[in-house]
Structures are given as C-alpha cells and as structure tokens.
Amino acid sequence: MEPTFTDKILNSSTLAKRIIPCLDVKDGRTVKGVNFINLRDAGDPVELAWQYSQQCADELVFLDISATNEGRKTTLDLVKAVAEQINIPFTIGGGISEIADADALLNAGADKISINSAAVRNPDLIKQLADAFGKQFVVVAVDTRFIDGQNYVHLNGGRLKTDWETFKWVKRAEELGAGEILLTSMDYDGTKNGFDCDLLSEINLNLTIPLIASxxxxxxxxxxxxxxxxxxxxxxxxSVFHYGEISIPDLKKELKRNGICTR
Incomplete structure (x- = not known):
C-alpha cells in the first residue's frame, strides 16, 4: 500500500535530513551563476569533492551542466577522479540518455544518476533505468521557472521552456519509477535569498518519494x-559551500540546535 500524504509528513519529519553540496561542472571546472547564467569559476571539482567528503557532507551531486546542450556524454575521467576522493554517496548527471550511459557512470563510481532533459523527452527512460538498476538509483532533476502564473519545466540547463507544468511532471516522474526528485527553482537559483519554500511544500505534499530542495x-x-x-x-x-560562506559541520550544528536531525 502506498503511504498517504500524512504518512509522508510524519515519517519525513522524524527521518534525518541530508545536506548535499552540488558541483556544477563545465569544461572541467566547478562553476556557479545566478538564475542559470553569468557563470563564474568556483574551483577544482576534485579538490572540492575531497573537502566535502572530509566535512561529512551526506552526499555529493556532480552535474555536467553543458553535456546535454553540447550533445555529448558526461566526462568519465573527471567523474572517476572525483569518485576516488570521496566516501559518501555520489550522484552524477548530465548527458545521460540511455541505459549504457548510466551503466558507464555506475562503473565510474556513481551511486545514483540524475536525469533531466532526457527524461522529459523520453519519459520511458525513467522506467527503463528503475527496472535495470532499482528506483533508488534514479534521481529525476527538475529545473522549474514561474511564467505567467504557472511553474514550467525547463530543459538544456534551463535554456528551453517546455509545456510541462512542474506539478504534473514531478508526479508523472514518480509514477514512472523515480526514486527521488531534485527540484531547482530557477527564479531562486544563485540569489541567496532562500529556497522557494512555498513551491517545495506544495510539491512535497503530492509526492511519496524524497524531495531534494535546490x-x-x-x-x-x-x-x-x-x-x-x-x-x-x-x-x-x-556557492555558499564552494566559497566558504557556510561550513557543513557548522550548518549541521545549527540545524541540530533548531531541532533538525541530520545524518
């Protein structure tokens, strides 16, 4: 029997929360922008990965942000170099369009894979990956922007608007076998003004799988x-992690002080 919304709220509130640094990688370097544009260098991804593993981050996400737009696969050599530096769960995304891509990343050190544009263009890919590797392996990333009173899914690193309303797409992704949803508000991205709590809350109430806020x-x-x-x-x-504005150990102490349990 599927858990009810109430079950999810009760269970989620008692489970340990996760803090996840994200490496947005372009041309072999970690980059960060505001609203998906004006990218600036944020450091060596291999070095940053090691630092986050040492700081007891709960997981690490690596997104090859230009792979899909450039029509190529994720750079495996860099993925392997990062994987060798960490001992925490590792999620990799960018340029994944078929089972073979996911298999290659798994062999390179991924614990999970993240799919975004390819999932929207070929929703059955979610089911194929879940069937092949298990739901826990499949993270569906969703880039959303508020336009004309509605949230819409965007592809190709936020460059291309789709006709998918965000609420409908995340539910469809869950039905197809997504193990988690990674939701990024493009309107809030890089602004440092806080997460889009209203949107995240509304979406979370309609999901029975974990939701990652970004x-x-x-x-x-x-x-x-x-x-x-x-x-x-x-x-x-x-960026708050990359540029040393927040340390993960300090953040976990602050969350604990506020009654929030982390891993």
Whole structure:
C-alpha cells in the first residue's frame, strides 16, 4: 500500500535530513551563476569533492551542466577522479540518455544518476533505468521557472521552456519509477535569498518519494526554513559551500540546535 500524504509528513519529519553540496561542472571546472547564467569559476571539482567528503557532507551531486546542450556524454575521467576522493554517496548527471550511459557512470563510481532533459523527452527512460538498476538509483532533476502564473519545466540547463507544468511532471516522474526528485527553482537559483519554500511544500505534499530542495541558499537560516516549512528530505547548495560562506559541520550544528536531525 502506498503511504498517504500524512504518512509522508510524519515519517519525513522524524527521518534525518541530508545536506548535499552540488558541483556544477563545465569544461572541467566547478562553476556557479545566478538564475542559470553569468557563470563564474568556483574551483577544482576534485579538490572540492575531497573537502566535502572530509566535512561529512551526506552526499555529493556532480552535474555536467553543458553535456546535454553540447550533445555529448558526461566526462568519465573527471567523474572517476572525483569518485576516488570521496566516501559518501555520489550522484552524477548530465548527458545521460540511455541505459549504457548510466551503466558507464555506475562503473565510474556513481551511486545514483540524475536525469533531466532526457527524461522529459523520453519519459520511458525513467522506467527503463528503475527496472535495470532499482528506483533508488534514479534521481529525476527538475529545473522549474514561474511564467505567467504557472511553474514550467525547463530543459538544456534551463535554456528551453517546455509545456510541462512542474506539478504534473514531478508526479508523472514518480509514477514512472523515480526514486527521488531534485527540484531547482530557477527564479531562486544563485540569489541567496532562500529556497522557494512555498513551491517545495506544495510539491512535497503530492509526492511519496524524497524531495531534494535546490536553489537560493544564502545562509544557515535558509536551510532551517526549508526543512521546517517545506519538510523536504534534503537540501542542496553550491556557492555558499564552494566559497566558504557556510561550513557543513557548522550548518549541521545549527540545524541540530533548531531541532533538525541530520545524518
């Protein structure tokens, strides 16, 4: 029997939350922008991965952000180099369009794979991956932007608007076998004004799988807010970690002080 919304709220509120740094990688370097544009260098992904593993991050996400737009696969050599530096769960995304791509990343060190554009263009890919590797292996990433009173899914690193309403797409992804949803608010991304708690809360109530919040983290209070207000299972951030504005050990202490259990 599928858990009810109430079950999810009760279970999620008692489960340990996850803090996840994200490496957005382009041309072999970690980059970060605002609203998906104006990218600037944020460091060597291999070095940053090692630092986050040492800081006891709960997981690490690696997104080859230009792979799909450039029509290529994720750079396996760099993925392998990162995987060798960490001892925490590792999610990889970018340029995955078939089972063979996921298999190659699994062999390179991935614990999970993240699919975005390919999933929207070929929704059956979600089911294929879940059947081949298990639902826990499949993270469906969703880039969403608010346009004309509605949230719409965007592809190719946020460059291309689709006709999919975000709420309908995330539910469809769950039905097809997604193990988690990684939701990035493009309107909030890089602004450091906080997560889109209203959107995340509404989506979370309609899912029975874990929801990872992304986009907008600027200080430790923002993490407390997204866990308390939207009850998400994990919070992902990039620049505040990359540039040393927030240390993960300090963040976990602050969350504990606010009654939020982390791993």
């Amino acid at each position: 986009g907008g983290a600027g200080n430790m209070q923002h993490f407390t807010d997204v866990f308390q207000k939207a009850n998400v299972d994990a919070a992902l951030a990039a």
